[in-house]
Amino acid sequence: MTHTSPRPIDFLIIGAAKCATTWEQQSLSASPGIFMPAPELHFFSRVYDKGFDWFNAQFDSSQPGDILGEKSNSYLTQPEAAARIHAAYPDIKMIVQMRDPVHRAYSDYCMLLRRGEVDEDIRRHLDPQKAATERFLNDGRYGHHLKRFFALFPKEQILLLAFEDVATHPDRQLQWVADHVGYTGQLTPPMREKVKDKHANAVPAPLRRILTPLRPLLDPIRNRPPISTLRNLVAKPFTYPALPDDLKQEIETFYQDDKCELSILAPDFLPDWNRPEGARISGGNTS
Known part of the structure; x- marks a missing residue:
């Protein structure tokens, strides 16, 4: 790894996966004066050995005076990411958007099932007795993962948001982020459509696997003709297995501790799924 100094940037969206962080990234990037490279770099989590020459170059298309940010959901869950970020950017602002962890786990499973990366044995992948340390369940352990960040960064540098507020108050949600990162320009209205609609027709899994090596070339143009036309011709309706009630309860129990x-780390962060009966609901929170 080279010893190039990290380029100054202003903020990171560090997670969580399947919590509308791509919506957040795309909505912010549409506003003038905010620059974010296309998600996700995964620099501090998966490709740290590429060095800061590579990381810095991802911002070369920005303009002088732009607020610079980056989004990689793996930063929240990769054990070494917090320390790496702190070593490079001890004063950086971070955003964490979270949802009900049971819903997050099921949504994540459905995404990989749709891609053909896991099978339809839902209990194999979501039963805490079998898969507690695997991605689907582990990534929703927000308190466990955030503890690493709160040990290194002042709480006011970390904005906690609830995914559920994206549907009800998208403009307010985006404004909280803008305020947190110091953006004073005019926000472009946030995206209203879903970035990833699991109810849309899907390319059959065998064909997806064949095309996997070509994804770096196809993904940027997937919504443009003729690629979009060809995709629509082969895509089929996709059915997901339901989450059984007993398994849902087991996952709920798994997340109780x-x-x-999370409540101890951030007592004022009170989305519906993480608040005592009768407590008030709060939105954007830095403590």
Whole structure:
């Protein structure tokens, strides 16, 4: 790794996966004066050995005076990412958007099932007795993962948001982020459509696997003719297995201790899925 100094940037969206962070990234990037490279770089989590020469170059298309940010959901869950970020950017602002962890786990499973990366044995992938340390369940342990960041960064540098507020108050949600990162320009209205609609027709899994090596070339143009036309011709309706009630309850139980840990770390962060009965609901929170 080279010893190039990190380029100054202003903020990071560090997670969580399947919590509308791509919506957040695309909505912010549409506003003048905010620059974010296309998601996700995964620099501090997966490709740190590429060095800061590579990371810095991802911002070369920005303009002088732009607020610079980056979004990689893996930063929240990769154990070494927090320390790496702190070493490079001890004063950086961070955003964490979270949802009900049970819903997050099921949504994540459905996404990889749609891609053909997992099978339809939902209990194999979501049963805490079998898969507690795997991606689907582990990534929703927000308290466990955030503890690493709160140990290194002042709480006011970390904005906690609830995914559920995106549907009800998208403009307010985006404004909280803008205020947190110091953006004083005019925000472009946030995207209203879903970035990833799981109910849309899907390319059959065998064909997806064949095309996987070509994704770096196809993804940027997937919504343009003729690629979009060809995709629509082969895409078929996709059916997901339901989350059984008993399994849902087991997952709820699995997350109880972590919800307590999150409440201790951030007592004022009170989305519906993580608040005591009768407590008020709060939105953007930095503590």
